[in-house]
Amino acid sequence: MIFDNFTKITSLLSNLDNNKQLMTDQLISLAEINSGSFNVNGVNKVVDKLSYLFKPLGGEQQVIELDPYKIIDKNGHKISRPIGNALTISKRADAPFQVFLCAHLDTVFPEDSHFQSVKWLDEDTLNGPGVADLKGGIIIMLHALQTLENSPLKDYIGWQVLFNPDEEIGSLSSNKLLKQAAKRANVGMIYEPSFPNGDLAGQRKGSGNFTILCHGKSAHAGRELELGRNAILATNKLALAIDKLNNLDGISANVANINADFPLNIVPDFCYLAFNVRVETTENMSLVTEKLNQIIEATTTEGISFELQGGFTRPPKVLSAGNKKLLDLVKKIGSSLGLNFNITATGGCCDGNNIASYGVPNIDSLGVHGGNIHTDKEYAHISSLVPRAKMSAGLLLAFAYSIKHKHNLDWLHKDT
Numbered sequence: 001m002i003f004d005n006f007t008k009i010t011s012l013l014s015n016l017d018n019n020k021q022l023m024t025d026q027l028i029s030l031a032e033i034n035s036g037s038f039n040v041n042g043v044n045k046v047v048d049k050l051s052y053l054f055k056p057l058g059g060e061q062q063v064i065e066l067d068p069y070k071i072i073d074k075n076g077h078k079i080s081r082p083i084g085n086a087l088t089i090s091k092r093a094d095a096p097f098q099v100f101l102c103a104h105l106d107t108v109f110p111e112d113s114h115f116q117s118v119k120w121l122d123e124d125t126l127n128g129p130g131v132a133d134l135k136g137g138i139i140i141m142l143h144a145l146q147t148l149e150n151s152p153l154k155d156y157i158g159w160q161v162l163f164n165p166d167e168e169i170g171s172l173s174s175n176k177l178l179k180q181a182a183k184r185a186n187v188g189m190i191y192e193p194s195f196p197n198g199d200l201a202g203q204r205k206g207s208g209n210f211t212i213l214c215h216g217k218s219a220h221a222g223r224e225l226e227l228g229r230n231a232i233l234a235t236n237k238l239a240l241a242i243d244k245l246n247n248l249d250g251i252s253a254n255v256a257n258i259n260a261d262f263p264l265n266i267v268p269d270f271c272y273l274a275f276n277v278r279v280e281t282t283e284n285m286s287l288v289t290e291k292l293n294q295i296i297e298a299t300t301t302e303g304i305s306f307e308l309q310g311g312f313t314r315p316p317k318v319l320s321a322g323n324k325k326l327l328d329l330v331k332k333i334g335s336s337l338g339l340n341f342n343i344t345a346t347g348g349c350c351d352g353n354n355i356a357s358y359g360v361p362n363i364d365s366l367g368v369h370g371g372n373i374h375t376d377k378e379y380a381h382i383s384s385l386v387p388r389a390k391m392s393a394g395l396l397l398a399f400a401y402s403i404k405h406k407h408n409l410d411w412l413h414k415d416t
């Protein structure tokens with residue numbers, strides 16, 4: 001039996017019943033600070049706000065500067081763009097059981113987006129930037145930790161929180177913080193939104209972003225066309241071959257961007273191609289890399305060369321035995337609180353993929369019930385704030401209760 005003393009913990013959750021209005025107000029104030037991934041000031045304003053909101057929990061706070069985001073632009077130039085800070089909070093680092101809680105600060109809505117403020121669609125549905133992805137989740141995490149800290153069980157577990165500023169652009173700069181945190185964590189709790197009906201994400205695909213720069217040979221289109229090597233045509237051939245990766249089981253490829261812009265009387269000697277690949281297994285990550293090299297080799301001709309850049313940034317999240325049991329536990333805690341949901345596989349990915357790849361069982365959709373994320377129709381169901389905070393707090397208390405009563409938590413073993 002993993003854990004079955006739900007009545008022992010549910011009595012500790014009733015203080016959350018009165019928190020709906022406070023949680024709603026806190027969510028609105030967070031959502032109305034624009035924190036697009038490249039809005040450094042906006043992200044840092046969210047850091048300040050969270051530092052203030054989480055202060056009553058105690059623990060040690062640290063603001064961490066991160067390396068800039070590096071990318072190859074459509075002209076093939078390497079550029080780097082600054083990003084905001086990360087915030088970590090750590091409490092009782094010497095406790096025998098350590099929980100890692102993670103949520104991102106950034107949204108996909110840039111500083112100049114038209115989508116900057118919240119609006120009620122009906123009395124339960126709040127539309128606004130990041131209300132579901134994932135500022136609602138941050139508020140749920142706050143109230144869950146507060147419930148733990150107010151409880152007599154608090155001293156049995158320790159926790160560390162990471163707020164990272166670059167999840168929406170792949171967590172490339174914050175990945176080292178995820179890795180560090182995973183080293184000491186027994187379990188991960190990540191606050192991405194759940195599905196609109198409350199279902200949690202289980203298995204997730206892995207994802208990689210790739211860029212290929214094609215170099216050809218320039219020539220005058222009228223006088224010596226035959227001496228030119230057309231980079232656009234070669235890139236299109238390559239793109240069609242990459243699209244065929246979709247015929248492989250468990251692999252999907254999306255050619256999303258081709259760029260070249262030349263006067264009509266010149267044979268183009270450069271073309272940029274970018275695409276995303278998703279895979280269900282780690283073996284498929286190496287298969288894709290192998291296939292890409294084969295495709296490049298087969299398409300390379302005299303005067304045409306290709307430069308492959310990028311790679312997989314999020315490995316697939318395959319559910320380990322410990323992770324499956326963890327999902328069972330949260331389902332039971334949910335149903336003891338009247339929340340019934342299923343576990344659903346998804347093609348989307350998040351920091352839960354990274355944490356799982358470091359061997360830490362985790363649940364990564366502990367946030368609000370919400371939908372239409374990454375669009376200006378994004379919404380959160382406000383009625384899910386309190387029940388979800390109870391579910392997270394219930395999970396924290398279940399761990400603390402288990403440690404106190406020396407229940408075996410070995411089932412939650414790390415897969416390293």
Ligand SMILES: [Zn+2]
Pocket residue numbers: 104133134167192193350
């Ligand atoms: Zn998110």
